Amino acid sequence: MSSEILINMTPNETRVALVENGVLQEVYIERERKRGLVGNVYKGKVSRVLPGMQAAFIDIGLERAAFLHASDIVSESVSGEEEKLDNITELVHEGQDICVQVIKDPLGTKGARLTTQVSIPSRFLVFMPGTSHIGVSQKIEGEEERARLREHMENIITEEYAGGYILRTAAEGISEAELDADVKFLNRLWDAIRERMRTAPTKSVIHEDLPLAMRMMRDLVSPEIEKVRIDSRETFERAARFARKFIPEVSRRIEYYPGERPIFDLYSVEDEIHKALEKKAQLKSGGYLIIDQTEALTTIDVNTGAFVGHRNLEETIFKTNLEAAQAIARQVRLRNLGGIIILDFIDMQDEEHKRQVLRALEKALERDHAKCHISQVSGLGLVEMTRKRTRESLEHVLCETCPTCNGRGSLRTAETVCYEIFREILREARQYDAQTFLVMAGHEVVDRLLDEESDNIAELEDFIGKPIKLQVESLYTQEQYDVVLM
Incomplete structure (x- = not known):
């Protein structure tokens, strides 16, 4: 590829x-x-400890306090190794200075997620000071290669370069000398970070990850990448x-x-970005996906659309779902959807078809850099999956909530607003002794009051015994109105 x-x-x-x-x-x-803040190391201050949640809020100088769970806190044991404890009150207290690393960017209304287990990535390795674990990326599948890399690391790691290391996918096939150079670079960087931890003021950045262009050079470039333009x-x-x-x-x-x-x-990258902001994603066959992103989860609905197939209904559904599996994997990556994702494939009767669609989805997601987990087809015919979320989705980066509908995606109709206005006039007529009622509303609502609802306005005037005047406010949305007593 x-x-x-x-x-x-x-x-x-x-x-x-x-x-x-x-x-x-x-x-x-x-x-x-x-x-992006992921990978940055900060010297923060504990602003609040929550025993009920086994977590603490840390002020690291950002707009919102960051979140640190007890499971992400490590403390040194008697042997000098780092260990995890369960009780947050034994680990931190309010006002305490603490060095932390961001593992999740602030998402929506939530602050950043933190850990005290600092990890520093390089081209071939991820260095984890304080542990002694050597891990190998699961994407390196050959047992001989995994054993070779482990052996090299055991030769390199001395008392001077002690710590935990994870060999990244890019380490496949490289020499012991290249690994040795990476280990030395990471340890020099860690020494500099530790020095800044001691001297840096509270609520300041101790270490920043590379800017995006360099980060992508480090993390994305592989033998498959032919060009970087x-x-x-x-x-x-x-x-x-x-x-x-x-x-x-x-x-x-x-x-x-x-x-x-x-x-x-x-x-056509620019066009594809614009398409990725729409709810509807077309399939080549004529079918389509409807993608709804909410605070709690994302739903993806598969529809046959204009695709009618050539043989029978089950075959048409199977082919649409197979194509949708490939498209879903791409859309999830392109839109950077994370958290819980519910996939509503078209119902299939054949168990073999269900298995093949799931396998196609798993295979298509193998190229995803984010960790994904897929469940089996549920009793309702839904597939549940999760995808690790570390940064905002494409929609949240490029868009904001609509100020007219406040993110609902719908408005009350002009007819609904007219009837609300009638109820408001009746309510105020009973409470106050006004001579005239002035209704200020948007263009669509006033047009309807003057046209379809004109008889109702006349009846209301007779009922309350007071005149009702109408005034168009060009800056009002369809849902906005005011009833002014005159």
């Missing part, structure tokens, strides 16, 4: 697109004023220097893109 990474730089925003076989699969966006000369030069130092085998694949045509117009 041929893949490319496109990096678009503007003064206030960095965008990275991962394209596989000419089709956009993932988008990463980072804005100068709102950079960058449309900024300055960023290209920085990326080239970064590659020569840390990933020399990639340096030849980095290109400066000087074209007049915007880089995100290649492979």
Whole structure:
């Protein structure tokens, strides 16, 4: 599979697109004023301890206090190894200074999620000071290769470089010398971080992860990536220097893109981003997905749409669901949907068809960089899955709640608002001795009151014995109105 990474730089925003076989699969966006926090290390202060939740809120200098659960706190045991305790009150107290690392960006109304177990990634390794565990990425499948990498790490790790290490997917096939260089780099970085932990003021950043462009060079570039195209000369030069130092085998694949045509117009990336903000996602067969993202979970509904098939209903449903499985895996990555996701495939009677659709979904999600877990088909024909959420979804990054409907996605009809106005006039006529009632409302509501509801207005005037005047307020939404006593 041929893949490319496109990096678009503007003064206030960095965008990275991962394209596989000419089709956009993932988008990463980072804005100068709102950079991602995952991986950053802070010196914070415990602002509140909640024994009932076994958690604490930590002030790390952000708009909202960050959340630290007892299960994410480690403390040194007598042997010097780090251990986890259960009771939050034994671990922290209000006013205490504490060094923490962000493991989840602030999402919606929630603050960042923290841990005290600092981990520092490099090209081939993730370093976890305080533990002695050596792990290997599950994506490295060969048992011989896994054993070889473990043996190299056991040779490298001495008392000077003690700690826990996880070998990343990129470590597959590399030499012991390259691993040794990575271990030394990580330990030098950790020494510098520890020094800043001692001297830094409270509520300050101790260590920041790389900017998005460099982070993607470190995390996304693999042997499958044929090219990394960058449309900024300055960023290209920085990326080239970064590659020569840390990933020399990639340096030849980095290109400066000087074209007049915007880089995100290649492979229709810009159009695909706009489509990813819509609720409806079309399938090539004529079917479609409806994607509803809410605070609690995301639902994806599969429909046959215009696809009528060629043989019978069961075959039509099976083919639509197979295509939908591929499309769902792509949409989940592209929109960066996380948390609980409920998939409503079209009901299938054949157990073999259900198995094949689930297998197709699992296979399509294997390329996802986020951890996913898929359940079996439930009794209601639904598939439940979870996807690890560490940053905001594409919709939350690029959009805001509609101020007219407040995110409901619907408005009360003009007819409904008219009847509310009638009830309000009756209520006020009983309470106050007004000479005239002035109704101020939006254009659609006043038009209806003057047209379809004119008879009702006349009857209401007779009933209360007072005139009712109407006034259009151009700035009012369809749901807004005021009844003024005159």
